[in-house]
Amino acid sequence: MLAPILPSPSSSPADSPKPLLQAIAGVKPTRRPVWFMRQAGRSLPEYRRVREGIGMLDSCFMPELLAEITLQPVRRHDVDAAILFSDIVVPLKAAGVGVEIVAGRGPVMERACSSADECASVPILEGDIPELTEGIGLIRQGLTASQTLIGFAGAPFTLASYLVEGGPSKNHEKTKTMMHANPHAWHTLMQRLTPTIIRFLEIQIAAGVEVVQLFDSWVGFITERDYREHVLPYSTQILDAVAQLGVPRIHFGVGTGELLGAMSEAGSEVMGVDWRVPLDVAATRMVTPRVLQGNLDPALLFAGESVVRDEVARICAEADRACASGDALGHIFNLGHGVLPHTDPDAITRAVECVHQH
Template sequence: MITPSPARRRLTRAPFLDAVAGRTPTRTPVWFMRQAGRSLPEYREIRAGVGMLESCFRPDLLTEITLQPVRRHDVDAAILFSDIVVPLKAAGVGVDIVPGRGPVMDHPVRTRADVDALPVLEEPVAEVGEGISGILDGLRDDQVLIGFAGAPFTLASYLVEGGPSKNHRHTKALMHTEPETWHALMERLVPTVTAFLSGQIAAGVDAVQLFDSWAGYLSEYDYREHVLPYSRRIFEAVAGAEIPRIHFGVTTGELLADMAQAGPEVVGVDWRVPLDRAAERIFRAAGPKVLQGNLDPALLFAGPDVVRAEVERIRAAARRAVDEGYATGHIFNLGHGVLPETPAEAVTEAVRIVHETD
């Protein structure tokens, strides 16, 4: 069990933490997934000639890239600049991020022998811890830092497929034809994800998010049988840290109730499900949770009038969920990440709109 970190700041006026605790924040907290990245010219400049994974292991770049959108957009939370496969790379797995494609493994993991040979991350990643220290120095005391890790299923899918997949056919086939091998793979990934998060917690992050990118490709049965137990174990492992835990996946509207049962305080909702409807699904399975979301990232291209109308609609849905007792708070976010082509000014304007509509 992970315990509270002495490095963690004691924040008393952070809107993000107030929303999680069910208090009325001074302003609606807002941050965006992928707020650090290709939508920022300063990011493209600092990353010139530097590989994605190299950036994640260089404390100076890790710090600067994480802080860039906080300075530019005045968001209420920084999200650690990282990638889902960073803990695999740190453990010794042969993986690289290929431009235009994504994470690609040297060798797919498809047999029990492959699983048994898979390296396990046993220690915190020192470079990440050093970067977190620099990030915390650059934040105001009303801004939080969210740690980040990919969930075991998403990591397993990259490993089994050998890279990104449109249908996850090898993953699903292994899950059903060799369930013992599948469960052995998930068992092997849990300590790697836990170690990666525990290192971030020890370094002082204020919250953590477990991101299951590909869970939305699963049926309810497959998620409950083959995925949920392992995500739950990770949330249980970090519960003693006494910081907010967030769970998010893409196209997971039908899985929200199950994902909430993994144990997070905050459940992220993509743009396909209205927040009040999502809250009711979550409530009936796991009681009231804090909602996070859920503006469609594409609407940042539609101009401030459209964004303002959507912000008001989303906030009204969140208020209904709270008033009906189905949710305890709301953190504004996108329903997925900032698209790379998004004008940086549009992101700044969206944050301003969220704050001004309080």
């Protein structure tokens, strides 16, 4: 049986401001906000217990379990935000695409898309996802007045790559081939995916998420030229749709140091930066100053408390320099990607404590 979800305190956000929302708004937060991608997951023994015998995608459609998993790291680590427990392929599953998550491999499609006709047949998510709405309501009940709920969706390039490759790929050769040799099929697929992603985010926002992150796992494998032609218009369309709903937006991709300028043109208030680029350098690559998010190397959580403390100090100093120079508007501390499965939970908690001291 799941532990009960504790109700939120009665204090209003005005009485207890949310550091993450303050940082996004360009206001000096009450403390430097921190949350971690994949903070809910295999690094936590309580997660492994409640998910035992339950498939990953199944757990994303079970409201009480979804809420419990989302709240576990918030209770344990004192992070400033909960990130909705979900998976990049959940909107595809909800739309009717045949997809399963295979242990040790990742999302695997029932069939790959290799032609324009197959791309045109990819279903579009149009209805609601009641399980998701209910789960978000339960999460909101379990957060304090100072904690923010972040929703997220996979960005169109990453979803398209899964569909074209049939699953994870090391080289994305089929994806790049379609982009260049059959651009009609590629754009057909992106035009099918974009409304699904928008609808998935709309459902989350209507249910109560306060910030959304558009997460492009694989986009760092392509050139800036290809990004501008084949990806940027669709990511921009998604972020524009969210802007009309009045919710702040985070945009993040892995291995995207050379794409940061182009990605910042898509219009998010916050740009996530992976660990490969110092934050003050990354800030100079944006088309206009943004709030920065990042960027501790997740592997360094294994290196010991003194190393993590030094790295946190360095990253916070880089972000502060970028803000002082006018190249950035604020900083949300995060990893440069997700928490690794075998990370010691106590190392995560200590890192959060360290961030809050800066």
